[in-house]
Amino acid sequence: MSPSLQTFSYRLARPGYSVFPGAHPGEMVGSGQLFKRHESLLASPDPRRIDLRASLLDPFGGYRVRVFQQHSKLNVYAVADLSASMGSAGIQDKRQTLAELVLSIAESARQAGDSFGFIGCGERLDDRDRLPAGAPMPAVRRLTDRLRSQAPQAGSAAMAYAGPLLPTRRSLVFLISDCHFSLGSLPAILQPLSRHAVVPLVLWQAAETAGLPDWGLVRFQDAENRRSRTMLTRPALKQRIADSFTARRQQLRQGFRRFGMEPLFLTGPYRAELLTAYFLGQPL
Template sequence: MSTAIQSFHYRLAHPGYSVFPGAHPGQMVGSGHLFKRHQPLLASPDPRRIDLRASVLDPFQHYRVRVFQQHSKLTVYVLVDLSASMHGQLPAVSEFVLSAAQSAVQMGDSFGFIGGGLSIDHQWILPAGPAMQPVRELADRLARFRTENSAESLSKIAPLLPNKRCLLFLVSDYHFPLAQLQTILQPLTSHAVVPIVWWNTAEFSNLPDWGLLRFKDAESRRSKTLLMRPALKQRIIHAFENRRVQLRQGFRAFGMEPLFLTDGYRAETVNNYFQRQAL
């Protein structure tokens, strides 16, 4: 299984604050290649970095030392909506979790996972760390998990996250009212959030053209019978298009650009996303 995991490359434009060295632009001063500023020798006692020219030009006759910007480590979290509506998607989501974990570990970043259903269960919390093995176990469990609740707890995830800016992948089908979307996104604004809208084409464009269909809501258990015909199918596809526009507006209000996954997960899609914009 591990051989099949594809990894993707992510980057953040906004510098991080982590004290630990890593692969991403940071604000810490340390061993890097990017010149940041001059400092007095007393503040940064490294005689190797004394800048003679700057020291000569200093009107107070102090030694000036060059300091460099240190690349810092990043924490990557995958937050997954474990509501009943996500049931069919979970195997694919677990694939994405493994992929994200591998990408993070390859970059030397730490990876964590939080899944939220009706409430946040401790079995679905994986604290950020550098190891792959716990992620594999968790992905196994996730692929086999039978969800049966709503996504009430997604808005309560923020206190479990580090205070420092992290990269968050917020995976859900976002099948809830837009007002709930706001309460979920509001506490996460201090982080770099990549909302991944995970839809299944069987729900709209792959519906049959003709025939009777009875749909049962995964969460409310209500049911609805539809007489499928091409016109109605077009209306359903149109409804999903509308929803896509609404969601995009909703995310952009919080400065986030959503990533729509409708044909299953492929690492290239995420690569494309990060090439188009850096967070």
């Protein structure tokens, strides 16, 4: 692992379902330390786990065996917006932040014994922007090198089609986007993901909401369609722009919460401890 590669800790409160042992609470019974229930010796033929007290209390006179909850392996996916606005490079380069995020998520999953996969979403889905769950770290690094250098796509319409590409079993999904798309498209993106534990990571540049002069000519450019417009800034306009971002943040938060998802807004350099703190305070 590169010394500069940041990792974080994550957990799921609700159990997952996997036949492979791992680090997360599971729905299957097997090896583990968390008592789940009693079963008959016939249903669970392991005499080492016979509970004598429960057997004596059995009205049918049978032997009762303790079974335990098995911890499970988890699929961890990053679903990323690859639209033009995600390619903007200001004080904070979103492509660099995206690459750091993907590497951090992949390495954190590897350390937890989980499988990592990636789905990149531009105007359409492209097999070159996808990695299956269980991809090795060299493949992840090649992907992130490509994300740093490739030309941004026109839009992010493919985000609405990422859900069917995920496993049917409940997975942990990091949805990475700056959310500079129509709020009307948010339900179409989130509904197919609702069976999974989704962590929306909203990447905003600090320069998008700050740094405007009180007075002066400023050239604004739409990050998606590249159209530009020169405007005379003044204190009232500067405040209106700041208020619009505050309102947008609240609208996005409400939109995600309708689907039981709590977004995390990242506006500075990537810091893995922010994700660790998120999971410590957010049951999923």
